[in-house]
Amino acid sequence: MKALLILLALPAILLPTACLLYILYQALPALNWSLIAGSDTANISNMSSAGQALWHQISGSLLLMMLANILAAPLALSMAFFHALIASRQQKMILMTFLQVLQGIPPIVYGLCGLILLVHLLHWGISLATGAVILAIIILPLLSSNIIHALERIPAEQTEAAAALGMSKAAIVLRVWFPLAWTSMLTGLVLAMARSLSETAPILFTATVFSGIAWPDSLFSPVTSLQTHIFYLAQEGSNAQAIHVAWASAAVLLALVLLFSLTALFLRRYKESS
């Protein structure tokens, strides 16, 4: 029985790791500084976009991520404060159920809705703003529930003591909750950042184009992103160079996402140790 379990467990433990290593193995030959920074312009000329510097894609992805989080964070904070300060027991339950249902809805559905409302009805077109709003709505439930859980871990005595001192709700939030819970709130934010970096489907037709954009001129111009870049390149089966760049982009994207998720882990450790 133990042997059977170990046999079953081995692929589960080894395969994901093997995948990571395989991506690195494929990416290393193509991955060098010139690919990212794009100083090497000689080999670009003959292959439209496969040889384009990844720098544009990276900055596009990061820009989308930052904007989405800037949009979502205040809303998520206010949801969390509503949950912690104002809501009755029943309202709390409704809010949590609402957030859970929203978390379950597939991102592509939000992408579709964003396509209707933002791209077509509001005429924002395929643009940075559209992608940021869609991503913000996608990460909103995750971010809110992360912050709600962070606030719930604050000992009730602290809040009660502050209230007994006659502090107003705003003061409790600013003077008691932020100093106590900023690490766990930040952890939630960083996790949401990682999530918004890895979403691909919803921005595919709403925010990004394949190539030709170095840096978006305004909020309402399209961007290029690492995620969709991988998607487009992956399908260029005949072009070996494109596949190499795809693996390299995948490695860069992975590195970015891992950077955020490891930061979150580190913050959690830091919180536990202090």
Add this chain to the structure above:
Amino acid sequence: MRNKIFILLVLSGCFIASLSSLAPIWFLWDTSWPFWSSYGISSLWGTEWYPFESLFGLLPAIVGSIWVLIIAMGVAIPCGLAAAIVSSEILPASWQNLLRVSMEVLAGIPSVVYGLIGLWVLLPWLQQHLGLLTGHSLLAAGLILSLMILPTIMVMALDALRLVPAEQREAAINLGLDWEQRLYRVLLPQAWPGIRTGMLLGLGRALGETMAVMLVVGSMDRLPQPIYNILEPAQTLTSRIGREMGEASFGSMHFSALLACGLVLALFASLLSLLAHRKSKQAHP
């Protein structure tokens, strides 16, 4: 005064947040309404999907989605559960922490990266070993999905197993139960609510996953022939939306039909997440 402004800010933030979260659902319903009103609910089991001939049957994509889910869960549940049991009951604690952390990190890998792996590693492998034409198949999509949801299932199961109180384990040992009996009679029943939540969350993620599935499933709009044939290109709900979203013109019946697919998807997915969280609430009050 300051307090009132603060409360006002919080309330208006909540208002905007709920409005922006609810708006997509309303648009989903509103835009897919022309489709429902002219084709009716019976298109759910229509077998033909040819947008250019105005045939919109959702059944092939639904069957495809169900097959992909069955394959993904069939692989991921036994492997993930076994990995959780092995790491919580057999491996030493330091290994266990390392595994948990790495699984958590793996759960965050973007789906498009899995799609890349599926397209350039799994498909050639399937092509070679099963003698398929291209390898694009429901099987490939299911296998890639199982890889993606493994970490979720494993982490949830591991946490549930760890939460089983030490007294219970000790009592079971004192009763003279051997390792297998302890597993089946004590650990798994105790941890079951958490394990089930993990499975349902994994199922929800697999249902809504787009990029990886889209790259490997082949996007062929027809029922598998025969129905259990999982080695042929097919279509799932998400891959159909992803493939045709860019080409359907806004306001057409085709677009409306895609929204209908999205509505079906959203309904299933929210049902799953409701189910997942309701059960877990009862388990850890």
